[in-house]
Amino acid sequence: MRLPSLVRDSMRLVRAADPRTFWSGAVLQIVSAMCATAIVVASKLLLDGLVNGHISTGALVIPVIVFAGATALTTSTTSFQNQQQRLLVEQTNRLVWRRLLGVTTRVDLQTYERPDFFDRLQRIQNNALTRPTTIALSTLSLLGNAVGLVSLLAVVFVLQPLLVPPLLLGALPTIYLARRGSASEFRFFAKYTAPFRRRGYIRQTLSDRGAAKEIRVFDAAPLLIERENDLSDEYIAGLRVQVRRRQLLSAASSLISAGILAGTLWLVVILLVHRWLSLSSAAAALIAVRVLAGQLNALFNAIGGIVESGVFLSDLDDFVSNTPLPPESDAQPRALTDRIELHNVSYRYPSGTAWVVRDVDLHIGAGEIVALVGENGSGKTTLAKIVGGLYPAIEGSLSWDGATVDPENRAALQASVSVIFQDFMRYHLSATDNIVIGDHRRADKRDDLRDAAERAGADAFLADLPAGYATLLSREYGDGVDLSLGQWQRVALARALFKDAPLLILDEASASLDPRAEHALFADIRRSLRDKAALVISHRYANLHLADRIYVMQSGHIVESGSHTELLTLRGLYAELYHLQADAYQTEVEETPSPNLSQRQASARIRT
Ligand SMILES: Nc1ncnc2c1ncn2[C@@H]1O[C@H](COP(=O)(O)OP(=O)(O)OP(=O)(O)O)[C@@H](O)[C@H]1O
Ligand SMILES: [Mg+2]
Secondary structure, three states: OOHHHHHHHHHHHHHHHOHHHHHHHHHHHHHHHHHHHHHHHHHHHHHHHHHHOOOOOHHHHHHHHHHHHHHHHHHHHHHHHHHHHHHHHHHHHHHHHHHHHHHHOOOOHHHHHOHHHHHHHHHHHHHHOOHHHHHHHHHHHHHHHHHHHHHHHHHHHHHOHHHHHHHHHHHHHHHHHHHHHHHHHHHHHHHHHHHHHHHHHHHHHHOOHHHHHHHHHOOOHHHHHHHHHHHHHHHHHHHHHHHHHHHHHHHHHHHHHHHHHHHHHHHHHHHHHOOOOOHHHHHHHHHHHHHHHHHHHHHHHHHHHHHHHHHHHHHHHHHHHHOOOOOOOOOOOOOOOOEEEEEEEEEOOOOOOOOOEEEEEEEEEOOOEEEEEEOOOOOHHHHHHHHOOOOOOOEEEEEEOOEEOOOOOOHHHHHHEEEEOOOOOOOOOEHHHHHHHHHHHHOOOHHHHHHHHHHOOOHHHHHOOOOHHHOEOOOOOOOOOOOOHHHHHHHHHHHHHHOOOOEEEEEOOOOOOOHHHHHHHHHOHHHHOOOOEEEEEOOOHHHHHHOOEEEEEEOOEEEEEEOHHHHHHHOOHHHHHHHHHHHHHHHHHHHOOOOOHHHHHHHHHHHO
16 A cells, blocks of 8 residues: 555544544644754744843843753653553544444354455454554554654755755655565564464464363463464564564665764755854754654654554454445344245355255244254254354245345344354353343343343352342453353253244354253243244254254255154164164163263153
C-alpha cells in the first residue's frame, strides 16, 4: 500500500476510535512541536538583543517569556500527552477488536472450517494485540512532527533560504533507508509467523490449566519443551539476522544524518564567514538544525510504525469487508406446529471431499422425541448441526412446518432450535450467566432460570454454592468454584432448556450424568422438555425405548429407522449395538456374586 493512503487509513481509524481524544491529542502534539519552533525564534530574538547590546531593554522581556513559556509548555504537554495517548491507544484497540469480533461472531459456522479464514483470523488477532498501539501513537506523532517540521523549515527559510535545500535533500537517504527497513521487517514477519505461532501454542499448552494434568501424567513437559526450544532457536536465528540487518540500516542512516548535519553546520559557518548570516541568525540556525534533526527522526519513526502496521490494517480491512456474512437479522423463534423434515439431505465439510451426511430423510414431529444413534464418526453431530441451522444442506432440503428453509438464510432456524453440544461450553462466568446465555433477551426472567435449572437437575447444587447462582464458576478468573463434569453438563442442559425453543437437540447430553440424574432426565423427559420436540443423540441405549422413533446412522446414511421394538425385531445394526451393551450389563450381573446398587440400576435400566 502507498504511504499517503496508509497514513490516511491510520488517521481514519484512530479518529473513528475516539474523535475527541484524537483531536485533543493532535492539538497537544502540534502545540509541543510548535514550542520547539517558538524556542528557536525566541533564541534568535534573545541573541539579537545580546549581540546588539540591548541587554537591559524591555525588548528582551517578550523573548524571555516566550522562551521560558515554550520550554515549560513542552515539558508539561509531554506528560499530559502520555496520559492522553494511553486513552487513545485503548480506544483504538477497542475499535479494532469490535470490528474483528463483529466478523467472528456473525460469520457462518462453516467459515471456521476454512484454513485460510482461520489462519488469517489468527494472524489478525496476534497483531491486534500490539498494532493498534503503534498505529495510534505513530499517527499522533506523525501529525505533530509534520507540523513542527514545516514551521521549523519556515524559520530556517527566513533565517537563510540556502539552508533549506541541504536539509530537505539530507532527509531523502534517511527516508529511503527507513522504507527498506520496513520492507525487510515485512519479509521477516511473513517468513517467521508460522514458527512464532507454533511456539506460542506450545507455551500456552505448557501453562494451560486444562493441559496440566495430562502433562504430568504423561511427563509430557520434556518433549514439549524440546519442541519449544527448537522453535525458539529457529525464530531467534531469524531474528538475529533481522536485527543485524536493521542495525546496519540504522547505522547507515545515523552516519548519513551525521554527515548531513556536519555539512549543514559547515554551510552555516561558511555563510557566517561570508557575512550572509548574522551571528545571532547563525546561532539560531544551529539550534534549529539540531531540533529539526530530532523531529525528522521522530517523523521517520512514526512513518516506520505506520508502514509496518500497514499490512495489519489492510488485512483487517479486507477481513472485515470481504468475509461473507449472513444477512443481519433479529430472527425470532418460530413455533413448531407440524414437523421439521429433512429430505435427501447431504453434507460435506468445506475442508473435505467425502460426504459426511448422505441422502438423509428424517422428520421430527411437534412434541416428538426422536433418537439418533450410530457408531463414532457416523455423522450424528454433523446432522444435528444441519437440523440446528448451523450448517446448510449442500444437497436436499429442510422444511419447517412445510416451508422450505433457505440454506443461505438459516437465522430463523437457529433461533428456533436449542442445542446442548457434545463439547458444550463451560463459561468462566457466574452460574446465572452460564444459563441465561441461552437467551439473553430473557436474562432477567429469574423464575424461568430457576425452572430451567431445576428441570436440568442443576438447581439443588447451584443454590448451595457460596453465593448461590451469583457464584463465579471459575477458579481461573476469580475466587469462584469449579464444578464436576456432570454438574457442568447439567448447567449446559439448563442453558439449553432456558432457550425457549420448540426443538431441543441433545447431543450426548447425558454422557457425564450419573445414573440417577440420567434416569431423572429420561424418565420424565416429556416434562423436562415441556412437550417440546427433541432430537436425542446417545450411545446409551437403555433409555431409547422412550423415543417415538429411532434413526440409525452409518457412514453418513440413515440405515434403519423405527421404534425400539421394531428395530430389535429387524435384527440389524441397532439390535447388534443394543445387545452389545445390554449383554455386557447382563454378564456383569450374572458373574458378580453380591448384587450392589449399581448392578441393580444397570439391570433395571436394561429391563425398562
Ligand atoms: N470440522 C470437520 N471437518 C471435517 N470433517 C469433520 C469435521 N467434523 C467432523 N468431521 C468428520 O465427519 C464425520 C462425522 O463426524 P461427526 O462428528 O458428525 O460424527 P458423530 O457421529 O457425531 O461421532 P461421535 O459419536 O464420535 O460423536 C467424521 O468422519 C469426522 O471425521
Ligand atoms: Mg458426535
